[in-house]
Amino acid sequence: MEYITTAPFHILVVEDNLGDFILVEDFILREISEPVITHARTFEEAKALIENEDFQCQLVLLDLSLPDRTGEALIEEVVSLCHHIPIVVLTGYTNFNFGMKSLGMGISDYLLKDDLTASSLFKSIIYSTERKRIISELEMSEKRARGFAGQLNNALEEERSRMAREIHDEFGQQLSGLKMSLSALRKRHQGDRDMEELIVALVADVDHSIDSVRRLANELRPALLDKLGLFSAIEWLVVEFQKKTGVEAQFRTDFEQPMMEKSIEINIFRICQEALTNIAKHAKATRVGIQIERVNTQLLIKIMDNGKGIGSEILKDPLSMGLMNMKERSNLIQAELQINSAQAGTVIELIIDHIWP
Ligand SMILES: Nc1ncnc2c1ncn2[C@@H]1O[C@H](COP(=O)(O)OP(=O)(O)OP(=O)(O)O)[C@@H](O)[C@H]1O
Ligand SMILES: [Mg+2]
Structure with missing residues (x-):
């Protein structure tokens, strides 16, 4: 079977052994129509290629023992270089535990050279590419959701801040005005005890309302947080909690x-x-x-x-x-x-x- 893609499929094979490279190249050519295969013999050579912005690559086939890097250290560096490119490790060593560990480090598949066939390599290439594409899409979608949540939170904070200001300034001013008018009224009715008592009670109600308005505004957005900073605002929260x-x-x-x-x-x-x-x-x-x-x-x-x-x-x-x-x-x-x-x-x-x- 031959895998036909609309655009050429680019594969970077990082392999120092020429015999192994020719074998892998042959397997790929058997299964994928007109692939572009780039060969790097060392880690540094592969790194220079991947870091080059013009270099296109959809998958890296990585031999685990290169002249300049091997094993875990090699995987770590290649994974950090590759971001969205899937990496399939090819190795001569049968080490199941290491294979499992390397999957956890971010490679897509771990294949033994001795068991390699054209079709098993092909299957791994296709599965790894698809899986990486889906994971990348999920990551993007999560990133978008995070960004959206962040924006929503900012909008919410701005709105709360605006409402707190409005409540404080509008109602606060009006209630203070009302309190002043009541004081003036009380002066006018000096001597009229019933009237004075009524006005004193009204002033107490207005004071109570001023407190409520202040508390409401503070709960929406504590002025302390903006004026004195976080620690004071948290201390205020704790005091209010106890009250x-x-x-x-x-x-x-x-x-x-x-x-x-x-x-x-x-x-x-x-x-x-x-x-x-x-x-x-x-x-x-x-x-x-x-x-x-x-x-x-x-x-x-x-x-x-x-x-x-x-x-x-x-x-x-x-x-x-x-x-x-x-x-x-x-x-x-x-x-x-x-x-x-x-x-x-x-x-x-x-x-x-x-x-x-
Ligand atoms: N400090 C706590 N001690 C005991 N149970 C808690 C505590 N904090 C949260 N819970 C439990 O966890 C549950 C979930 O908390 P969460 O804040 O998500 O929801 P909620 O307080 O019930 O509603 P909401 O925060 O949406 O108004 C609560 O319903 C409660 O059962
Ligand atoms: Mg809650």
């Missing part, structure tokens, strides 16, 4: 907040906010804490509770939107999020690298 739930909550850190991009601060803040909301809603905890540490160049944020813990089946559930959003946000800022939960409670750790040089 609202009556559960003892502590904030601990012993160093100054480093400079961080605003988007990193916002995402960390939202993760802490969701974690505390979850604790309030689900944990039944009696003690809660957020602790921020520095470990070399990393910023480590721990959110802890001594509640009932999160069941492992819930942790795996893709429909846990709150938990998933936390993971998504940590991905967006290239951080790592670990959730360790047991019956003694939950510890959520957020690790952000390269905060310090």
Whole structure:
């Protein structure tokens, strides 16, 4: 059978043994119509070719013992060069464990030269190419979804910020105006006790509304986060949490907040906010804490509770939107999020690298 493609199929054969190369070339020519076969005898020769922008290649056939590189080191370097090009390893050694390991390192297939036939090589070439194409498409699609999630998050933050400003400025101003008018009215009715009492009660209501408006605006987008930065905003979250739930909550850190991009601060803040909301809603905890540490160049944020813990089946559930959003946000800022939960409670750790040089 001959494989006919609309465009020539380019294969790079990296092989130092001329006899083996001729055999492989012969097998390819038997199965694929008019392929373009390039031959490299060393790793450096192959590297120069792959790095050349004009060089086209749809698959690399790689011998594992070259004069300038061999084995694992060779696979590592070729995989890092190839990105979207599938690599099929050809080797004279029967080492099943090594074969398995090399598949984990990113090669597409592992073939033994002694067992090689034209059709087994052809099958491997076609399967590897198809598999790599599908994986690349999946990666692209995941990248697009990530980008979209990032944009959505930014839009959401902007919208929240705008709404917080509107609520604060519009309602806040109007309520302050109302309070001033009530004071003026009270002066006019001085001596009329019933009227004065009514106005004092109204002023108290207006004060209460001003507090609510401020709280609402702050929950949407804490002014503290923009004015004083992340650490102060997290401390505020913890204080508010204790006020609202009556559960003892502590904030601990012993160093100054480093400079961080605003988007990193916002995402960390939202993760802490969701974690505390979850604790309030689900944990039944009696003690809660957020602790921020520095470990070399990393910023480590721990959110802890001594509640009932999160069941492992819930942790795996893709429909846990709150938990998933936390993971998504940590991905967006290239951080790592670990959730360790047991019956003694939950510890959520957020690790952000390269905060310090
Ligand atoms: N700190 C915690 N302690 C105990 N259980 C928790 C904790 N955090 C989360 N959970 C459990 O994990 C589940 C999923 O959390 P998630 O935040 O994804 O959803 P939710 O809080 O129920 O809803 P949403 O966040 O979408 O409003 C919760 O329903 C709860 O059962
Ligand atoms: Mg939640």
